[in-house]
Amino acid sequence: MSGLGFGVEPRAPYAVDPSQSRGRLVDEPDSPTRTPYQRDRDRIVHSTAFRRLKHKTQVFVYHEGDHFRTRLTHTIEVAQIARALARALRLDEDLAEALALAHDLGHTPFGHTGEDQLDLCLAPYGGFDHNAQSLRIVTELERRYAEFDGLNLAWETLEGLAKHNGPLTTADRQPIGKYASKGLPVAFLSYPGIWGLDLHTYASAEAQAAAIADDIAYDAHDIDDGLRAGLFKIDDLRGLPLIGGFLTAIETKYPGLDEHRTINEITRRLITAMVEDVIRHSLANFDRLKPRSADDVRNAGETCVTFSSEMTAIDKAIKGFLFPHMYRHPAVMRVRRDADRVVKDLFDRYFLHPDMMPAEWREGLDKTDDTVLARRVADYIAGMTDRFAVQEHRRWFDDTPELR
Template identity: 55%
Template sequence: MGALDLRMARAPYAADAARSRGRVFAEPPSRSRSEFQRDRDRIIHSSAFRRLAHKTQVFVPYEGDHYRTRLTHSLEVGQIARSIARSLGLDDDLAEALALAHDLGHTPFAHAGEDALDALMEPYGGFDHNAQALRIVTRLERRYAGFDGLNLTFESLEGLVKHNGPLLRPDGAPLPVHAKRGLPSAIVEFNAAVDLELSKFASAEAQVAALADDIAYNAHDIDDGLRAGLLDLEQIGGGVEFLAEIKAEIRRLNPDLEPVRVVHELVRRLLTSFIEDAIDESGRRLAASGAASADAVRAMARPVIASSEPMVNVERTIKEFLFENLYRHPRLNRVRTEANEVICNLFHRFMKAPDEMPSNWARAAADFEIGSRGRARAICDYIAGMTDRYAILEHRRLFDEAPDLR
């Protein structure tokens, strides 16, 4: 029997690499790759992407070799995004590029590091990982002779910034999530030069990347929580009815299956359920929308890529279960406290003595006065780019006492 060909013709509402809105700095086209393939490859070859290998997803690297890092999570999100995009006739290269790039702006130590930096940067505009990703791909990566950043296409840049939805109301006012502080300065400044249409949705491919992130996050955190012994199969079965039903089906079909295989089968079936539901619901929405172009998708009043209402409820239940039983587990809370100490100590030390940083970062910070917004942002860029282990090593170099986050 021949191999099954799952390729589909591109739908009219798919982003079209041949009609991209282009790059900030004009470049000749590639002889072998589409514009979105070039974006994906630039992301993969970036320094920020490599550093994700040593940035925490949920468990710090010391916990073991088999837990997900930001890098492995991003690769898994990329696989899910490709599958969904291809099934819907979208540009799977753009969806994959955005999935791989969605965590570029994250700090060391997962959300503990982000929360710490955001609090430290409160007087200077705060910290937002999506805005940091934009800074990375437009300013901080320095790989090319003709420009800073990666010079990604408009479609990739808008997807990085808006994959979770518009940032502004149609009248230009910030949405509630940004009402208190306003939009992050990095987004405001870049948008002044390149209009990212912040009151509109991003492409369907960007929406796919966002949904793929949610799907991967829930399934794989269950997997890692079970591996770490912070969750157990009985607890999961009792806490989430949907998972209990999957587990019962596995046991019915395979009554003697060893526990480790039960876990893998549970996660695999959970992923399949969410992915297939996303394809079905998104297909219904796209068909009902009548969208005949990527711009028509952007102008919609609601996302065209989504889970069905029953699966949204399942996801909500799983998230509540994970917050209660995993993310706030005493073992992770202790690591979170120590990670906060590392980030805070480094930030205050560099604000007073920027020459303690590597020379290129020291020069960037020294261009601004002590206590200024510019100096704080330069130090924030340096710390946000650190891997977990580098942050710990820097802390040990500068302070007599250093948490080991074990």
């Protein structure tokens, strides 16, 4: 495994150096025992938003089974993969881990269903974006510390959180990519230091490792959950590249292996193959680009921590399979429709009757400004767990769906 970079020391020249951090929005004394990114990781883990991930949907609602992924278990799995990639690529493992642990903090109850519905509800007020909401949580909504709102994370952590999927704007601040048509999310623009995060450049290699770890976890673990939920069968996977070959190899080596172990063999082999591909291809990218600093990675003009073209095609094929067989399966869509109604009903009720929200959410609220009111309601709903959203719906309505 040494050829893939495992166990190699010291840190690569293109890794982020914690001793050279650009600091925090609110100055704080350095910790005598932890690097800035270890400190950030610990603050994220101890945050209220992180704990709530335990009861937020990945694909299946919380009561559908104890063994399906939640946002929390997914996040832990992403962090493990991100840390493995960072170690092999000689990056700062703590920064990669912190970014992986924070990447889904802004998710709503009921997964992407809740996000889509809140985006519709907020369409007249700038829309809703879970990635931007993650930044909003760690810079404003967490209220734990005496001297500042948010978690006051290091610049490198905020940068990676904002743009781990690539640049958000051109050098003259024009939105690009998915933000080209409707502009940057309001939740980004509300952060006073947003333009200081250099939105026109790529993020650090550590942030790129966290982003691709998310892709790897999604592919492997959604296959696992989909099989265990009975949304599709093992035989349905035979036509998929790479996975079909895994199945043949497993059946040859372990004839008669039970389904539970077969599923685990498929997912563990897929994770291993994807991780090793990222390591090989990224090391080749670094060798080709020869970055000598973390800023060289940011200004490389391309993503450095990537799949090979062959694995990119495999990733696309897996997602192409999962979309109709899992994310748009009739059973999942039925629950999505009910979850849509829960979120919309709650938004409409709190928007018309903000006094129904808890006192801390009404504090300082200007009820005459619809934009401010809508954003406050969305912040409150986005922070809910699946369970609490259903509980609140039952509190105010007589026809709460079962979400089954």
